[in-house]
Amino acid sequence: MSFSLHGIAISDGYAIGRAQLYSHDRLEAPHYLLRAADLDEEVQRYEAALTTVRQECSHLRDHLPEGTPPELAAFLDLHGLFLDDSMLAEVPKRLIREQSCNAEWALAQQTESLLAQFESIEDEYLRERRHDVKQVADRVLKALLGHPGHAPLKPVEDEPTILVAHDLSPSDMVLFKRHAYAGFITDLGGATSHSAILARSLNISSVMALHNARALIQEGDTLIVDGVAGVVVVNPDEAILDEYRLRQHQWRLEQQKLRRLKSSPSSTLDGVSIELLANIDLPPDVQEALDENAAGIGLFRSEFLFLNRADQPSEDEQFEAYRHVVKVMKGRPVVIRTLDAGADKSLAWLPVKSDNPALGLRAIRLCLAEPQVFTTQLRAILRASHYGTTKILLPMLASLTELDQALALIDAAKAELKAEKIKFDPTTAIGGMIEIPAAALAAEWFARKLDFLSLGTNDLIQYTLAIDRTDDAVAHLYDPLNPGVIQLIAHTLKVGKRLHRPVSVCGEMAGDARLTRLLLGLGLRSFSMHPAHILSVKQQILRSQTDALEPMATKLLRLGDPEKIQALLAKINA
Numbered sequence: 001m002s003f004s005l006h007g008i009a010i011s012d013g014y015a016i017g018r019a020q021l022y023s024h025d026r027l028e029a030p031h032y033l034l035r036a037a038d039l040d041e042e043v044q045r046y047e048a049a050l051t052t053v054r055q056e057c058s059h060l061r062d063h064l065p066e067g068t069p070p071e072l073a074a075f076l077d078l079h080g081l082f083l084d085d086s087m088l089a090e091v092p093k094r095l096i097r098e099q100s101c102n103a104e105w106a107l108a109q110q111t112e113s114l115l116a117q118f119e120s121i122e123d124e125y126l127r128e129r130r131h132d133v134k135q136v137a138d139r140v141l142k143a144l145l146g147h148p149g150h151a152p153l154k155p156v157e158d159e160p161t162i163l164v165a166h167d168l169s170p171s172d173m174v175l176f177k178r179h180a181y182a183g184f185i186t187d188l189g190g191a192t193s194h195s196a197i198l199a200r201s202l203n204i205s206s207v208m209a210l211h212n213a214r215a216l217i218q219e220g221d222t223l224i225v226d227g228v229a230g231v232v233v234v235n236p237d238e239a240i241l242d243e244y245r246l247r248q249h250q251w252r253l254e255q256q257k258l259r260r261l262k263s264s265p266s267s268t269l270d271g272v273s274i275e276l277l278a279n280i281d282l283p284p285d286v287q288e289a290l291d292e293n294a295a296g297i298g299l300f301r302s303e304f305l306f307l308n309r310a311d312q313p314s315e316d317e318q319f320e321a322y323r324h325v326v327k328v329m330k331g332r333p334v335v336i337r338t339l340d341a342g343a344d345k346s347l348a349w350l351p352v353k354s355d356n357p358a359l360g361l362r363a364i365r366l367c368l369a370e371p372q373v374f375t376t377q378l379r380a381i382l383r384a385s386h387y388g389t390t391k392i393l394l395p396m397l398a399s400l401t402e403l404d405q406a407l408a409l410i411d412a413a414k415a416e417l418k419a420e421k422i423k424f425d426p427t428t429a430i431g432g433m434i435e436i437p438a439a440a441l442a443a444e445w446f447a448r449k450l451d452f453l454s455l456g457t458n459d460l461i462q463y464t465l466a467i468d469r470t471d472d473a474v475a476h477l478y479d480p481l482n483p484g485v486i487q488l489i490a491h492t493l494k495v496g497k498r499l500h501r502p503v504s505v506c507g508e509m510a511g512d513a514r515l516t517r518l519l520l521g522l523g524l525r526s527f528s529m530h531p532a533h534i535l536s537v538k539q540q541i542l543r544s545q546t547d548a549l550e551p552m553a554t555k556l557l558r559l560g561d562p563e564k565i566q567a568l569l570a571k572i573n574a
């Protein structure tokens with residue numbers, strides 16, 4: 001029977017192949033009572049199971065295959081932390097003694113109670129960690145039941161294989177990484193789950209949050225994974241298969257065709273040179289930026305170095321990470337955004353409580369509230385500036401008072417380094433992100449105090465339209481073409497031009513090829529995006545004539561009606 005399932009599109013592209021079911025979460029915990037004399041032994045049995053799992057995790061941690069995404073080691077560390085936490089290390093032992101029950105039953109009860117507690121956490125990122133708790137608890141249960149570790153995964157030879165799992169743990173992903181799966185799909189996993197983060201870095205077509213895929217799909221079923229639309233088609237008929245084979249073929253052709261543009265200079269038909277920069281999250285992503293021939297790093301989201309860990313990264317650790325990127329880019333500019341934590345990127349070691357986190361203590365506000373954290377980072381970035389062109393970018397500025405405070409802390413960090421005779425580039429450029437409407441409207445005053453501006457359109461749209469970026473219920477209202485948004489972008493670009501301050505766009509708009517020509521017409525000359533989008537944006541640039549686009553973009557600024565805006569955009573893109 002043919003049917004389709006809808007989930008969240010995690011990683012682009014199309015995969016067609018046979019289903020391979022991955023099963024490890026249907027373990028039954030037996031329940032029996034013990035005599036008082038046997039309780040010590042039962043507690044020891046539980047401790048032995050914990051030791052086995054600790055060894056398994058540290059073995060995996062020490063034998064990560066080459067090229068494994070760096071986040072994986074951090075996830076395994078997190079699992080190690082859970083194993084050592086009293087919630088798993090102590091409470092089940094207490095339950096064994098209190099209830100005279102077997103270890104499996106004690107663990108099952110405690111797991112259930114922990115999952116309920118995590119389920120009720122409001123913060124999405126922390127709530128997602130319930131999957132990690134479940135994965136660790138399953139491993140301990142397996143050890144108690146005497147099951148061996150996970151059987152190694154292996155795709156069926158000579159045939160594209162799609163992995164179907166209820167959930168995938170980071171340690172599953174180590175095995176997954178070694179084999180060439182065509183795609184994978186899971187029942188669980190929100191957009192910020194560990195598996196989703198890893199899936200993107202593996203670059204395999206995938207769809208998550210399908211709810212019942214594992215139960216409904218049978219081993220060997222034919223599957224289509226549409227990573228563009230977030231759809232999985234199970235046992236499609238020949239007509240649908242043909243349609244998707246065609247889409248897959250076209251998609252691959254497009255990708256190959258785009259590769260030919262890699263070495264073309266990025267300039268328009270009328271000879272205007274356009275800077276194409278890459279956004280990266282972690283130091284190893286820099287390779288992808290080089291592969292796409294990015295002119296530099298336009299946004300290094302440094303907060304990813306601070307997530308998934310129990311403590312703040314030290315100055316030296318941060319310095320090594322920044323220096324690595326700066327050195328690999330060999331003189332091409334690297335814009336390091338200072339810690340943009342808070343809201344959906346919460347830090348375990350610096351929790352922030354807020355009823356409305358997008359409007360709460362995040363980004364520069366959090367850094368100014370925690371000057372020691374901020375100064376440590378500033379010192380690390382400045383030290384890296386000695387090794388190549390480094391720029392500092394301050395996120396989410398709303399007022400000049402914040403900017404002045406941040407600049408004072410940068411000066412203080414420089415003075416410290418100088419006094420300590422530590423080398424840094426004293427001319428390191430300082431830029432500010434324009435992502436709050438007030439900052440866009442007051443761009444002139446920010447530009448006067450800064451070396452460059454960068455439009456964070458993801459947040460600029462969120463705050464201009466009052467739409468929570470993370471809320472599914474209002475996602476359809478998220479509109480980069482809203483006249484209010486376009487006016488703010490145009491105003492900022494105009495100010496930058498007048499005051500001779502470079503302005504780039506580093507939000508998702510920069511990587512959306514449908515908006516490239518409009519942004520060129522509005523005067524944008526520097527785009528920063530995920531490396532995967534660089535070539536499709538370049539393709540648009542190569543066929544553009546800025547002097548022809550400018551009058552059309554100016555005309556669009558005078559429109560308010562969404563239909564007319566869409567019609568003019570179509571003309572701009574024609």
Ligand code: PEP
Nearest residue numbers: 435456457458459506507
């Ligand atoms: C933005 O808001 O557009 C941006 C680039 O920053 P982030 O997506 O990390 O908030």
Ligand code: MG
Nearest residue numbers: 435456458459
């Ligand atoms: Mg932002």
